[in-house]
Amino acid sequence: xxxxxxxxxxxxxxxxxxxxxxxxxxxxxxxxxxxxxxxxxxxxxxxxxxxxxxxxxxxxxxxxxxxxxxxxxxxxxxxxxxxxxxxxxxxxxxxxxxxxxxxxxxxxxxxxxxxxxxxxxxxxxxxxxxxxxxxxxxxxxxxxxxxxxxxxxxxxxxxxxxxxxxxxxxxxxxxxxxxxxxxxxxxxxxxxxxxxxxxxxxxxxxxxxxxxxxxxxxxxxxxxxxxxxxxxxxxxxxxxxxxxxxxxxxxxxxxxxxxxxxxxxxxxxxxxxxxxxxxxxxxxxxxxxxxxxxxxxxxxxxxxxxxxxxxxxxxxxxxx
Numbered sequence: 001x002x003x004x005x006x007x008x009x010x011x012x013x014x015x016x017x018x019x020x021x022x023x024x025x026x027x028x029x030x031x032x033x034x035x036x037x038x039x040x041x042x043x044x045x046x047x048x049x050x051x052x053x054x055x056x057x058x059x060x061x062x063x064x065x066x067x068x069x070x071x072x073x074x075x076x077x078x079x080x081x082x083x084x085x086x087x088x089x090x091x092x093x094x095x096x097x098x099x100x101x102x103x104x105x106x107x108x109x110x111x112x113x114x115x116x117x118x119x120x121x122x123x124x125x126x127x128x129x130x131x132x133x134x135x136x137x138x139x140x141x142x143x144x145x146x147x148x149x150x151x152x153x154x155x156x157x158x159x160x161x162x163x164x165x166x167x168x169x170x171x172x173x174x175x176x177x178x179x180x181x182x183x184x185x186x187x188x189x190x191x192x193x194x195x196x197x198x199x200x201x202x203x204x205x206x207x208x209x210x211x212x213x214x215x216x217x218x219x220x221x222x223x224x225x226x227x228x229x230x231x232x233x234x235x236x237x238x239x240x241x242x243x244x245x246x247x248x249x250x251x252x253x254x255x256x257x258x259x260x261x262x263x264x265x266x267x268x269x270x271x272x273x274x275x276x277x278x279x280x281x282x283x284x285x286x287x288x289x290x291x292x293x294x295x296x297x298x299x300x301x302x303x304x305x306x307x308x309x310x311x312x313x314x315x316x317x318x319x320x
Contacts, residue, residue: 003289004068004257011065012084016041018048018058021093034138038317048094052282056274059092059100063271066092067107067260074115076254098176103271110263114240118247118259180273183214190218197221212272235265235294242294261294 021032035051050058069085092100176232187209192199198221209215216225272278278287 003293007286008065008084010219011088014050014058015062015088018050018091018094019087020274021050022048048091050091050095054275055095056097056100057277057280057283058095059097059103060271060277061269061286062088062197063103063107064260064264064286066104067111067263067267068257070108071111071115071260071263072253072256074111075119075252076261077252077256078217099271099274103267106270107263107267110266111259114243114259114262118243118255139141146171176274180211180214180320182218183209183211187218191221193221195222198224210275212276212278215276231267231291232265232268235291236262239265239294257293261290264290265294290318 020028047055049055052058066085066088069081072081073085188201198219208220216228239258239261243255246255277283
């Protein structure tokens with residue numbers, strides 16, 4: 001599909017730029033200032049923001065391309081797809097977004113499970129082939145972990161903060177995770193009409209809410225948050241159905257796309273804990289474009305899927 005091809009192309013370009021931004025020395029910094037940065041705004045050491053200006057915006061933008069590349073590899077597309085997944089993952093990793101890292105690990109796990117369920121032996125074979133690569137990477141990390149942790153000090157500090165039990169679920173405490181929990185509690189306490197409809201847009205800047213959960217609860221209430229996740233659920237359901245169909249028809253390209261969309265939307269609730277990024281002007285086109293791909297019913301893809309799925313009984317959908 002044109003949208004996915006365009007998305008993958010831009011993701012590779014952005015990933016390459018982000019790596020050069022961090023490791024390109026003075027030239028990388030000069031290009032970053034020339035393209036996106038203001039002179040008075042310092043470039044954060046060892047952290048990339050790409051064209052988005054915010055670390056977790058970059059991480060979220062690259063999440064779907066990572067899922068597509070990784071699912072293509074698991075479906076037997078070859079090492080080029082694994083290289084694409086590794087490139088995009090590393091670009092997201094150097095953003096040092098803690099929520100982003102957890103989202104990628106979760107998406108990776110979900111992708112392995114979904115492809116393994118739908119693709120049978122081929123998915124298992126590709127996963128086994130990837131084990132030596134994972135082993136080599138793990139060995140490299142073990143031998144150089146002090147230097148790696150030094151380069152990713154911000155990410156390491158954030159992860160350690162969580163696993164050391166510093167998250168305060170009472171709504172107090174310091175750190176970004178505690179701040180977002182406090183914002184959620186604030187939104188719940190200040191909702192009107194029993195929390196059904198929310199309290200308004202708060203566009204004057206007097207109330208700054210970052211997390212999707214805090215922002216949507218305050219603006220739209222539990223009804224708005226429910227409707228958002230209902231759309232996400234329908235995207236997962238629709239993508240899962242299409243991936244089963246394209247598995248039967250041996251259309252490996254679109255099979256990988258819709259499995260990747262399923263994994264991506266399953267990761268969205270975790271990824272958007274840090275911020276309601278999907279509504280930002282730089283990301284809304286890609287996010288809602290992904291929703292359109294998942295829910296399409298009137299175009300050729302939807303018509304083929306709906307018509308031919310009726311001619312396949314349940315057992316046919318699971319045959320190799």
